[in-house]
Amino acid sequence: MPAGKTENIKQVRLSQLFPFERHPFKVNNDTKMQETVESIKQYGVLSPAIARPLPDGGYELVSGHRRKRACELAGLETMPVIVRELDDDAAAILVVDSNLQREGLLPSERAFAYRLKLEAMQHQGQRKDLTSVQVEPKLRARDVIAQEVGESSGVQVQRYVRLTELIPPLLDMVDERKIAFNPAYELSFLKQDEQRLLLDAMDSEQATPSLSQAQRLKQFSQRGELTA
Structure with missing residues (x-):
């Protein structure tokens, strides 16, 4: 948004607000949600959501998924929204x-959030490559993310992204x-059918693999030696 330009806030019906298609964060009816509901009942929505117009009508939420749910639970029909024209990236x-600074983020939320941002930044870099030979921003996207969110390195960001290769039951266990x-990072290199076999074995043994065991499982998988 250009400096000095004021964005208009409009009241939008909740029924016209749709979740971001790849929203990586969970919206749970937990204690924090109930606190937000009570705050909205008492003070209203203090911070407007951000959404972008959809081609067929309505708006796609970009920021404010939890606030929308809280408004629903509070019995409201509308909420304040800033509407912006935004491309996918x-x-x-x-x-x-707008979500990464929240406390108590789950590993799965970080994993899918880092992946979403990394892919968007890399795609932006590829588009810039069409008009420029400067490719470093694309190559170092994970390092930029690490600096922004306080991770130790871009490698750690990539390790989180790797968790998105786990089957949902294993990621839930993380x-x-x-x-x-x-150990979860090492297990993410197993094929999905191998992960399902591992899950069955864990259920029957009532145990989870240690780091050294997970590393060995990864080696067996890479050599094609992992069997039931």
């Missing part, structure tokens, strides 16, 4: 940036702290 980056981050 800009919208994806804003979705991530969120529930039943599988630690480092």
